[in-house]
Amino acid sequence: MDGIELEILWSNVISIVSEQARALQRVAFSPVVREAGDLANALFDKRARMVAQAVTGTPGHINSLGAAARNLLKAIPPETLKPGDVLITNDPWMSAGHFFDITVLTPIFRSGEIIGYCGSTIHHTDIGGYGVGSGARDIHEEGLWIPVLKLYEAGKPNETLHAVMRQNVRTPDALFGDLGAQVASGNIAAERLNAMCDRYGLADIEELADEIITRSETATREAISKLPSGTYTGESRFDVPSGEIITLRTAVTIDAEAGDITIDFAGSSGPSPIGINVVPAYTHAYATFAVRSTLNPELPNNYGSLSPIRVTAPDECIVNAKYPVPVNARHVVGMYVPFPILKALAHVTPKNVVAEGSGAVWTIQIQGRDRAGQPFTSSMFNYSGGMGARATKDGLSAICYPTGVAAVPTEVLEAAFPIEFTCKELELGSGGPGKYRGGDGQRIGYRMRTGSPWLLNAIPSRLTEGPEGLFGGGSGTPGHFAINGKAVSEARKIEMQPEDEVLMITPGGGGYGRAG
Structure with missing residues (x-):
């Protein structure tokens, strides 16, 4: 396929997945999807290889979705699918790592044959069970577990599955509103892909997929081949929240001749009794993000560019969760996965890495009844700290690195729920010193306008250990979480009173290089 033809078709493919994502965000009920972009959309060929992703989305969702399509089609073989079928699961080991993230996969038919699939994963407001927090003792306390099933069969809803789901969540209208957005966005992608095939006279996308994936893999291996072979550690x-100190240790082995990288998490902390354990797909998602963003971030993120990167972990390891450990707050550890990898890569490509940042976003969920007695359950909303400094620039302040989600505006939250914010501002000077300073964290205060007790799920981290600087840069300031002025570190859901006020100060990022 010549370069001009490939570029034209590639721009069409990117437009299709980006329109799919925009449609999903416009229609979604949940603010964390609509405002924060906590989602992923991707297009797959008929062999379930991810060809392209939308420009909006998080690494944890996108790269997990790349594996999820293959997992769903192992459970329900392609030859059994019919036009109008839509597959669904939130199985943590098949998709994005916890029950809140539901993956929907739509087969795309052309002339009676499957030519590909479009998929989406989004964070849903509620899935029953414990809620967003880390306090469940095993996975069965965490919510509704949806195996791989057909959400729609030949265009008709699976009434049994719909009834089970509706009965097991607190806010069924929000759940089905967001599922409807996922299904609708998949239908749009299917229509647009068929229109592209009509426009350019294509029977399917196999030749195009092969070209994109082969070129992406070749370019990734070439980038790896420019690094010195060896094993580097970080x-x-x-x-x-439980007070545990978690250690993530990596050995990054570069085989420049083969163009391969292997990341091994041997020596990392063992499983946790609270819901912060990470399934392999989510670990792989953030590990590959760290490598890809360091080597050549301009390359397409797809099956080909991810293939040269292998991730391993011991069985008894916090980033290799085994049934039935709890996983609902898996992002608390998962979003730290890039940092030891970046420290290892700093030995071979120091100008392309960043110092440690605040890590996991601080996730908040509120539940209760408003003054009219109506129940509410918020989707999680996130607050970020400072990003680590870069080789030539200061770190960004109050930025969700590495996840990439946006903050839901306070005005949107105050309009949707009986919450009142008392402050939201940068915590100036919290970034670590250095030749380039780490980004600053932020200070957020809020209370509820319920008139009755309410429940708080809060998952702060780095309350005692600030992010480390790199190459002599100083550490960022640890975070602070307080209720009515008293410091709190809890892994459980907390019952709050109407007059209680919460204060959160997120950590600053580490500095890069020695000051002066």
């Missing part, structure tokens, strides 16, 4: 330590 380690990150951080505290979590």
